[in-house]
Amino acid sequence: MTQYRCQRCKETVLPTDMKIVPGIKCPKCGNRILFKERPPVVRKVKAR
Numbered sequence: 604m605t606q607y608r609c610q611r612c613k614e615t616v617l618p619t620d621m622k623i624v625p626g627i628k629c630p631k632c633g634n635r636i637l638f639k640e641r642p643p644v645v646r647k648v649k650a651r
């Protein structure tokens with residue numbers, strides 16, 4: 604699931620929270636600038 608992070612208050616915004624507010628907007632402070640944030644994925648990289 605894709606998460607968003609508010610640029611101003613650094614609050615994590617879930618897509619379910621954005622459904623409440625029309626458009627992409629931070630439900631806490633009303634900031635419209637959100638960063639897309641992916642959940643941390645552990646990847647094994649072959650290093651040699």
Ligand SMILES: [Zn+2]
Binds near residue numbers: 634
């Ligand atoms: Zn915010």
